[in-house]
Amino acid sequence: MAEFTWQTAVIKIGSALVSPDGTGCSIQYIQHVARFISECRKHNKHVILVSSGSVAAARGSIKTGIKVSASEKSAMAALGQTKLMTLWSTLFDFPCAQLLLTVDDLNDRQRYVNIKNTIQELLDNGVLPIVNENDTVTVERSKVGDNDNLAAHTAIAVQADCLLICTDVDGLYTGNPRTNPAATLIPVVEHINDEIMGLAGGAGSNVGTGGMITKIQAAKRATYSGIQTLLVRGNDPTTFDKLLTGDCPGTLFLPEDQGNRAKHEWIAHTSHPKGEIIIDHGAFIAMTERGASLLPAGIIEVKGTFAQEDAVLVMHEGTVIGKGISEFSSAEIQQIAGVKSHLVSRILAYDASEVVIHRDNFVLITPEKLTHFE
Numbered sequence: 001m002a003e004f005t006w007q008t009a010v011i012k013i014g015s016a017l018v019s020p021d022g023t024g025c026s027i028q029y030i031q032h033v034a035r036f037i038s039e040c041r042k043h044n045k046h047v048i049l050v051s052s053g054s055v056a057a058a059r060g061s062i063k064t065g066i067k068v069s070a071s072e073k074s075a076m077a078a079l080g081q082t083k084l085m086t087l088w089s090t091l092f093d094f095p096c097a098q099l100l101l102t103v104d105d106l107n108d109r110q111r112y113v114n115i116k117n118t119i120q121e122l123l124d125n126g127v128l129p130i131v132n133e134n135d136t137v138t139v140e141r142s143k144v145g146d147n148d149n150l151a152a153h154t155a156i157a158v159q160a161d162c163l164l165i166c167t168d169v170d171g172l173y174t175g176n177p178r179t180n181p182a183a184t185l186i187p188v189v190e191h192i193n194d195e196i197m198g199l200a201g202g203a204g205s206n207v208g209t210g211g212m213i214t215k216i217q218a219a220k221r222a223t224y225s226g227i228q229t230l231l232v233r234g235n236d237p238t239t240f241d242k243l244l245t246g247d248c249p250g251t252l253f254l255p256e257d258q259g260n261r262a263k264h265e266w267i268a269h270t271s272h273p274k275g276e277i278i279i280d281h282g283a284f285i286a287m288t289e290r291g292a293s294l295l296p297a298g299i300i301e302v303k304g305t306f307a308q309e310d311a312v313l314v315m316h317e318g319t320v321i322g323k324g325i326s327e328f329s330s331a332e333i334q335q336i337a338g339v340k341s342h343l344v345s346r347i348l349a350y351d352a353s354e355v356v357i358h359r360d361n362f363v364l365i366t367p368e369k370l371t372h373f374e
């Protein structure tokens, strides 16, 4: 069994653990998770909980058709979230706080920073942050869609050093253990490649949403950002006894790359680009070989409509070379594209930055990496 240590963990609990029979919510399994969280906090570790189960908790309380409509599901989420928070609160002798997030919150730089600061403030005050997707307001296009990936985004935002995903199987198997008795548990994954992605099937219960696919996606997102990710069986109390002794049961996904900064992680993995800036060859060489910032003189064209501080793609000869935070809106860039930096303030009639994308707000991205995180 591998060993692992951590200081700040995001712990994700699936619906199957919150609602073992798919209707309502029960402390049957989550009491063990709560005991683990309380023990960790006594050892000065920071924990953020991402809890699924609001929809399952309300099943049977909202009249629905055979096929649950979007509004029925939203109503269930709204009602069930209250049940969920109440249940968790009864299991701790410290306060809990509710954070309901959407993908728009994570993609907007200002809101993302606010989420990070809010969680830090709660942790500093001894409060347990409990996160869920805001299913009441999200529509398909704005959903993270599953709490596995939401937990990974949260771990990146708070710069956690561990993502712990608790589910109803021992870990990642070579096939779905429910349907393939020959499937064996994989204790350690050093690199998440297509073969590993191919092992995952869908949800194992009628309450789960993400299945193993979203767990591996989440593990890839987190490990790309230097965050070790552990997938364990959360409905077995001995799992948490082992974790408390530093053992790690289940499947440990090793971090890919230490040292990424939180901003670069957000730029590369979480932000959704709102437009494109097409640059000339001189700017391409400067940015890819000399680590330079993007100056207005190197801009040929701007596409899309975006505001200052939005994430944008940087393009050269039809190829994405990276993502960055723009210091200017698309309208302003239309005015300053191709001009020398010392003329920018005169053209825009205010004391403006002389760079369009500062190097610290830019991440070179290969097309493969970009594809993965779209």
Ligand SMILES: Nc1ncnc2c1ncn2[C@@H]1O[C@H](COP(=O)(O)OP(=O)(O)O)[C@@H](O)[C@H]1O
Pocket (backbone or CB within 6 Å): 013, 014, 015, 016, 017, 166, 167, 168, 169, 171, 172, 173, 174, 175, 176, 177, 178, 199, 200, 201, 202, 203, 204, 205, 207, 208, 209, 210, 211, 212
């Ligand atoms: N390769 C695999 N290894 C382990 N479990 C798998 C695999 N492929 C599919 N599964 C299924 O994924 C399920 C866990 O995902 P899910 O039902 O969404 O649980 P949760 O509610 O915890 O998110 C397991 O119960 C199992 O049936």
Ligand SMILES: N[C@@H](CCC(=O)OP(=O)(O)O)C(=O)O
Pocket (backbone or CB within 6 Å): 013, 014, 015, 016, 051, 052, 053, 054, 055, 056, 132, 133, 135, 145, 146, 147, 148, 207, 208, 209, 210, 211
């Ligand atoms: N936001 C949803 C959770 C969706 C979800 O990801 O569920 P699961 O796959 O069980 O972790 C809810 O609270 O029901």
